[in-house]
Amino acid sequence: MKQLKGPRTPGFVQKIQWSSDPIGYMDAAAQKFPDIFEAKITPVGNTQVLVSHPQAIQQIMTQDVKSEYAAPDGNLMRPVFGDESLLFQDPKHHLRQRKLLMPSFHGERMTAYGRAICNLAQQVSEELSSGEIFSARAIMEDISLEVILEVIFGLSEGERYQILKELLVYYSGVFQSKIFNLLLLSPSLQKKLGFLNSWQNFLHKRQQIDQLLYAEIKERRAKPDPERTDILSMLLLARDEDGERMSDVEIRDQLITLLLTGHETTATSMAWALYWIHYHPEIRAKLLKEIDRLGDSPDPMDIFRLPYLTAVCNETLRIYPVVPISGPRMVKESFELMGYEIQPGTALHCCIYLTHHREDLYPNSKQFQPERFIEHQFSPYEFIPFGGGSRRCLGAALAMFEMKLVIATILSRYRLLLADNKPVKPIRQAITLIPAGGVRMILQGQRLRQQMSQPVANPV
Ligand code: HEM
Structure with missing residues (x-):
């Protein structure tokens, strides 16, 4: 069997590269190792293997017996998510929880949430004033939080x-704090440096949230x-x-996990979508033509089925997948993958970003071309923004539904422009790829129907 290879740079250098420039790191590695390589980028497992060949991905996603999912940073994340979170369960308990949760996230259930999502998108955007420069990511975060509160928690008003x-808002942003991440990863420091406030503050807020949720x-x-x-x-x-039935603690932990x-x-994927749509005025014009054909106050399900909007959202999730690598699958017994022997203790990651940039699947992969999703149907191992197998994203249907409804609502009502004409680069935040600077945009005003499909040039 062949010997697995990977970048020769020392582990600590790879970790720095992965943190500071994940795209550069992955692109450089793929030049030499286009299908599979050994990486030293996280503390999970004896070694990490990043896989970007669809056949190998299929093997990993469908061979749960040989490898088992492990939550990133396993036990260390428990204080934030909760012990009963779906993320930390062994396969048996995980399956039970998925069966209990899945029906609520089934595509058909989405019809019940459509109108609420469109209304929330409109309400939040109405707070912007004409001429205002705003961060698309911040506005999308507001919308996404309102959707979670209403659709998942069932809360939309009251004290x-x-x-x-x-x-x-505080809780979902904890991973953005470097001090908090340091304390989270070093339980011994939590006691010693807890007085620094960050950890105490977290515990206090967590207690307040729990009281409200249990009530x-x-x-x-x-x-x-x-x-x-x-x-x-x-x-x-x-x-x-x-x-x-699920216990109160189980329900509390799933609610926090879903949040x-x-x-x-x-929120990040919607901000990226707004960026690409406005970076390419001809794509915006084509999209508007399609949305406008549905008339005033379209049925959310009709928006959801629009082919070009679907292609634009898919291309957004392809080019910079918000989660660039899947959760680790820990290898339990050695097995062969693409002619290589994979040893027990290895953490296998499907490299979502590199799979989405294979030139054999996506020619000119660095270019935003929604048409590729109209001309070709990709398999669930070629287009994998939501991972796959038994750990596939639970919220994939909700995320796609929300993305399409929010983008269609905003685009059909407002004229927006990118505030800068420079390309926006992805940077790493925790396990996600976010747009540097949050995508700064300008609200030009309300949109009139006759202006609909005219391409609008961006100011430079
Ligand atoms: C565009 C938005 C989203 C993207 C790109 C995304 C992506 C992902 C990815 C890549 C995974 C790991 C899958 C794997 O390792 O195979 C995942 C897991 C998960 N996602 Fe999402 N996700 C999104 C939105 C959501 C939403 C809206 C929810 C729920 C409200 C959600 C809930 C989950 C849960 C609970 C898991 C863990 C599943 C398990 O371990 O069984 N995600 N997501």
Whole structure:
């Protein structure tokens, strides 16, 4: 069998490269090792192997017996997500939780959330004034949080909603703090340096959130409302094969997990979509033509089915996938992958970014070309923004639905421009790739129907 190879640079240098310029690191490695390579970029496993060949990805995603998913930084993340989080369960418990959660995220359920998502997108954008420069990512974060509060938590007004919203803004941003990440990764420092406030503050806010969430769960259990369609209500009713329901702690931990996995990821992908659409005025014009054909107040499901909008969202998730590598699959027994022997203890990652930049699948891969998704149907191992297998993103259907509805709502109502004409580069934040600077845009004003499909040049 062949010997696995990878960049020769020492591990600590690779870690620095991965942190400071993940795209540069992956592109350089792929020049030499286009399908699979050994990397030294995270502390997970004895060694990490990044895979970008669709056949090998299929093998990894469908061979759960040989490798088992492990949450990134495993136990260290437990204080943030909670012990019962889906992320930390062994395969048996994970399957039980997925079965309880999945029906709420099924594509068909999305129809119930469509109108609410369009309204929230409109409400948040209405707060912008004409001529204002704003960060697309910040606005998308606001929309994405409102969607999570309403669609997942079932909260849209009242005192509890207001307080929880402020606390959740803090909670979903904890990974952005370098001090917090340092404390999280070094439990011994949590006690020693807890007085530095960051850790104490986190514990205090977590306690406040828990009080509010448990109060909400208790009230909903006491007074079930069959009219409710939010995901929390679905989870309270869900029963496993033995007729058991989820405990309050299990529900609390899943709610927090959904917030932390779904908030920034969706907001970032929507900000990238706005960037690409406005960077290419001809794409914006084509998209508007398609959206406008649906008339005033279109049905959200009709928006969802638009082919060019779908292609634009797919291309957005292809070119800079928000999550550039899948969660690690820890190898339990040695097996052969593409002629290489993979040793137990190895952390296997499907390299989503490099798969999406294979020239044999995506010619001119660095160019934003939505048409490639109209001309060709890619397999679930060639286009993998949401990972795959038993750990595939639980919120994929909701994320795609939200992305399309929010983009269509904003585009059809407002005239926006990029504030700078320079290309925006992706940078790494925690496990995601975000646009540097957040994509600065200018609101030019409301859109009139006759201006619809005219390409608008960006100011330089
Ligand atoms: C565009 C937005 C999103 C992207 C690009 C994305 C991407 C991903 C990826 C790559 C994974 C890892 C899959 C693997 O290792 O095979 C994942 C897992 C997950 N995502 Fe998402 N995600 C997005 C939005 C959401 C939303 C909206 C939610 C929920 C509200 C969500 C919930 C989850 C959960 C719970 C997991 C863990 C699944 C498990 O371990 O079984 N994600 N996501």
